[in-house]
Amino acid sequence: MAYHLMIDRFATANQDFQPVESVKPVDSLRSWMGGNFKGIIESLGYISGLGVDTIFLSPFMKSHKYHGYWVTDYFSVEEHFGTDDDLACLVSEAHIKGIRVMMDVPITHCHMSNRRFCQPSVYKSEFLLKDHRGSTIGFFGDPDLPEIDLDRAAVRQEVLDILRYWLSYGFDGIRFDHAKRPSLSFWHFLVPELKKLSPQSLLLGENWSEQGEIGRLVGLLDGELNLPLAFAMRRFLMEPGLESMSGITAIVNLQESLRERGYIIPAFIDNHDLERAAVLARGNESLLKLGYLILMTLPYPVIIYSGSERSQGQTANLPEGCVERDRFFREPTSWSIGQHFADWIGRISRLRRTLWPMLSTAHITFDADPLRSILRYSYSMGEDIVEVIANYGHAPNRVHTAYRHKCLASTHEAREVATGEEICLLGHQGVVLVNEEYGERNRLPGAREDGE
Numbered sequence: 001m002a003y004h005l006m007i008d009r010f011a012t013a014n015q016d017f018q019p020v021e022s023v024k025p026v027d028s029l030r031s032w033m034g035g036n037f038k039g040i041i042e043s044l045g046y047i048s049g050l051g052v053d054t055i056f057l058s059p060f061m062k063s064h065k066y067h068g069y070w071v072t073d074y075f076s077v078e079e080h081f082g083t084d085d086d087l088a089c090l091v092s093e094a095h096i097k098g099i100r101v102m103m104d105v106p107i108t109h110c111h112m113s114n115r116r117f118c119q120p121s122v123y124k125s126e127f128l129l130k131d132h133r134g135s136t137i138g139f140f141g142d143p144d145l146p147e148i149d150l151d152r153a154a155v156r157q158e159v160l161d162i163l164r165y166w167l168s169y170g171f172d173g174i175r176f177d178h179a180k181r182p183s184l185s186f187w188h189f190l191v192p193e194l195k196k197l198s199p200q201s202l203l204l205g206e207n208w209s210e211q212g213e214i215g216r217l218v219g220l221l222d223g224e225l226n227l228p229l230a231f232a233m234r235r236f237l238m239e240p241g242l243e244s245m246s247g248i249t250a251i252v253n254l255q256e257s258l259r260e261r262g263y264i265i266p267a268f269i270d271n272h273d274l275e276r277a278a279v280l281a282r283g284n285e286s287l288l289k290l291g292y293l294i295l296m297t298l299p300y301p302v303i304i305y306s307g308s309e310r311s312q313g314q315t316a317n318l319p320e321g322c323v324e325r326d327r328f329f330r331e332p333t334s335w336s337i338g339q340h341f342a343d344w345i346g347r348i349s350r351l352r353r354t355l356w357p358m359l360s361t362a363h364i365t366f367d368a369d370p371l372r373s374i375l376r377y378s379y380s381m382g383e384d385i386v387e388v389i390a391n392y393g394h395a396p397n398r399v400h401t402a403y404r405h406k407c408l409a410s411t412h413e414a415r416e417v418a419t420g421e422e423i424c425l426l427g428h429q430g431v432v433l434v435n436e437e438y439g440e441r442n443r444l445p446g447a448r449e450d451g452e
Helices: 027-030 039-044 044-048 084-096 121-127 153-166 186-196 227-238 240-254 257-258 286-293 325-330 339-359 436-443
Strands: 002-005 052-058 060-063 073-077 102-103 142-146 173-176 202-205 303-305 364-369 374-381 386-392 397-400 405-410 422-425 430-437
Touching: 002 142, 027 286, 027 325, 039 044, 039 084, 073 153, 073 430, 084 102, 102 153, 102 202, 121 153, 142 325, 153 186, 227 240, 240 339, 286 339, 286 430, 339 374, 339 386, 339 430, 374 397, 374 430, 386 397, 386 422, 386 436, 405 436, 422 430, 430 436
Parallel strands: 002 052, 002 303, 052 102, 102 173, 173 202
Antiparallel strands: 060 073, 364 374, 374 386, 386 430, 397 422, 405 430
């Protein structure tokens, strides 16, 4: 499982964030709030305890804004986060704990004060993207964020030099922000060069598209973030029912060919650009748990957004179109709440790691019972089976099992049931089952009676 964190909002060395509940005025959320590399280093034990094997860092280059996406110097560490040595220590300490570290590099645009791309007149005339009138094009129309012309040979070499420099710190891969904007010829140039530098590096794209576009960069990047599934999962949390659940299963089936080709499409529910999952579920913890149980038992790598493993919400959720609405998606981690939820996420994550050989290789089969709001999906290899049963309705329902099984996890209190017996699932309850022989052979513990 991967863990996505925004450096400025995750942790300080002493966990001395201003508490979210007392952030007044809310304008303070528009600025730096103290998160840094040392805070992440101090929290590596916590992160590892969640079953995390990969960290996705937000951009850490010198930036005009706290989030890191308005880069002013691609070859310097943002001083609010710490020093070069702090960053190197973070990567090294993470590796000691068996955690890979991904960096996030916004290469399609920069801030207007970026000296390398914007200030010298010769660079400004050659390196920035222009419209038919010769005017600089701004990222989503913002004149302070000029888009970089990635089809120029000099620019491509500059980008390669930037990535080469940071890969030398030992990073395990790169998340490319807004990866659908560069041309295919750009990727045909960059990817082979990066693979020469670091053959094992994972190269993932972020292709924002609410229309479900995915797979354009197959054969170039190693994969891309699974936004179509994210939007489907979010609809389920907002409106649990047959239609939203069918949307999830349709996308999983549609993406089967991408998975078979080895294209890595990590699944997630929320991130720094989206409302928190807990906000979508409107405080319904049972529904929130069911959403995460489904997410973490589908045949994808999983990314959890920091704080959401603690069922963190938001102090406000402004209507779409409001200026910097996303600042509320990026509130500092609420360390004082949600430990019980984090413990549950950690147990599901560790179970998922055990089951991953089955989830990642066996075919997934869906079996829906819409009249009773039940979805079942299973993976099988020989006589072994992993099955997930979800009651996405409000009313309790009973389901039968056709094999002697062991219940490994549940969103509610669970018990083991023999062949032919019924399982009573409460509203928004889900369970993970395996056949008894598979469970015993792999020494898999049963669900505990504390809510797992």
